[in-house]
Amino acid sequence: MILLLGATGYIGEAFARELMRRGEKFISLSRKDVDYTRFDALLGFLRANKISFLINSAGYTGKPNVDACELDKAGTLLGNALLPQTIAHACFAANVPWGHVSSGCIFAGAKISENGKVRTEKDMTQPALHALVEAKSPKVLGFDENDTPNFSFRDLPCSFYSGTKALGEEAMAGIGQSYVWRLRIPFDEFDNKRNYLSKVQRYAKVYDNVNSISHRADFVSACLDTWKLRAPFGIYNVTNPGYVTTRHVVEQIEKFLKPPRKFEYWTSDAEFYQIAAKTPRSNCVMDSSKLLSVGVKIRGVEEALENSLKNWKPE
Numbered sequence: 001m002i003l004l005l006g007a008t009g010y011i012g013e014a015f016a017r018e019l020m021r022r023g024e025k026f027i028s029l030s031r032k033d034v035d036y037t038r039f040d041a042l043l044g045f046l047r048a049n050k051i052s053f054l055i056n057s058a059g060y061t062g063k064p065n066v067d068a069c070e071l072d073k074a075g076t077l078l079g080n081a082l083l084p085q086t087i088a089h090a091c092f093a094a095n096v097p098w099g100h101v102s103s104g105c106i107f108a109g110a111k112i113s114e115n116g117k118v119r120t121e122k123d124m125t126q127p128a129l130h131a132l133v134e135a136k137s138p139k140v141l142g143f144d145e146n147d148t149p150n151f152s153f154r155d156l157p158c159s160f161y162s163g164t165k166a167l168g169e170e171a172m173a174g175i176g177q178s179y180v181w182r183l184r185i186p187f188d189e190f191d192n193k194r195n196y197l198s199k200v201q202r203y204a205k206v207y208d209n210v211n212s213i214s215h216r217a218d219f220v221s222a223c224l225d226t227w228k229l230r231a232p233f234g235i236y237n238v239t240n241p242g243y244v245t246t247r248h249v250v251e252q253i254e255k256f257l258k259p260p261r262k263f264e265y266w267t268s269d270a271e272f273y274q275i276a277a278k279t280p281r282s283n284c285v286m287d288s289s290k291l292l293s294v295g296v297k298i299r300g301v302e303e304a305l306e307n308s309l310k311n312w313k314p315e
C-alpha cells in the first residue's frame with residue numbers, strides 16, 4: 001500500500017490521479033485526518049497500514065507566490081525543512097522507502113561550457129548569455145544532481161522559500177532510502193491559477209528569463225517510474241528535457257490560444273522587483289539526463305508545451 005501525503009494540493013492531486021490510472025492501491029492522508037507532521041503519528045500510521053512506499057507531495061508553497069513565504073517564515077520552515085526530516089526518520093524507523101517532492105528553485109542561472117572550462121552564471125539575462133540561450137547553444141548546460149544549490153541560505157541571495165527547500169534536502173539526506181524529485185514551474189493543459197501557462201496569460205507584464213519547466217502529469221509519472229523501475233535512490237531533476245524563455249512561451253501562447261491581449265515585458269530586473277516582486281526569484285536551467293539514464297521516459301519541453309497549448313482547457 002502506497003501512502004500519499006499532500007493529495008489535497010496541486011501536485012498531490014496529480015499524483016492521486018496517476019496512481020488511480022495505474023490501478024495502484026494507495027491511501028491519501030491529510031493533516032486534518034492524521035497530523036502526519038508529528039513523528040509518532042506518522043510512524044504509527046505507517047506500521048498500522050503496512051505502507052510499502054510513501055510519497056511526500058506536502059509542503060509550504062506561498063500563495064499566490066513565494067513572496068507570501070516571507071510573511072510566514074515559521075510555517076515555511078516547518079512545511080519544507082522539518083516535515084521532510086520527520087518523514088525521513090519515520091520511514092527509516094518503519095523501513096519504508098519514500099519519495100519527496102523538492103524543487104529546482106534552489107538553483108539560479110545555468111552552467112556555461114566555454115574554452116574547455118565550465119563556469120556558473122547566475123544571471124542569464126546578460127545580453128551575451130541571452131544570445132547563447134536564443135541560439136540554443138550547446139554551451140548552455142543545466143545544473144545536475146552533483147551541483148551544490150546556489151540559490152539557498154548557504155549561497156545568498158535566495159528567497160526564504162528556496163532556502164527552506166534546500167534545507168529540506170539536507171535535512172533528509174542520509175536517513176533511510178529515499179528519492180528527491182525536483183519539480184520546476186509546473187504547467188499543463190488545465191487552466192488553473194497554479195499553472196505556469198495560466199499565470200503567464202494573467203500577468204500584467206511578463207518577466208523574461210530562461211527556465212527548465214515540468215509538465216505536471218509528466219512529472220508525477222516520471223517520479224512514480226523511478227520507484228517502479230527501482231532506480232537507485234537519490235536526487236533526480238524531474239523537468240522536461242530542455243529549457244524555454246518566457247518570451248518563447250508567450251509566442252507559443254499567442255500562436256495556439258490567440259488571446260485578446262498584447263503582452264508587455266518588464267523592461268529591467270529593477271522595475272520588476274520594484275513593482276511586481278519582493279523576494280528574489282530563481283530562474284534556472286536543469287539537466288534531467290540522470291532521470292533519462294535510469295530508463296524513465298519523459299517528453300522534451302517543446303513537445304510538452306505545444307501539446308498543453310493545443311489541448312488547452314479553459315477554466
Ligand SMILES: NC(=O)c1ccc[n+]([C@@H]2O[C@H](COP(=O)([O-])OP(=O)(O)OC[C@H]3O[C@@H](n4cnc5c(N)ncnc54)[C@H](OP(=O)(O)O)[C@@H]3O)[C@@H](O)[C@H]2O)c1
Nearest residue numbers: 006008009010011012030031057058059060079101103183
Ligand atoms: N507548485 C509549484 O509551483 C511547485 C514548484 C516546485 C516545487 N513544489 C513543491 O511541491 C510540493 C507540493 O506543492 P503544491 O503546489 O502541490 O502545494 P499545495 O497546493 O499548497 O499543497 C500542499 C499540501 O501540503 C500539505 N501540507 C503539509 N504541511 C503543510 C504546511 N506546513 N503548510 C501548507 N501545506 C502543508 C497540505 O495538505 P493537507 O493539509 O491536506 O495535509 C497542502 O494541501 C511542495 O513541497 C512544493 O514546495 C511546488
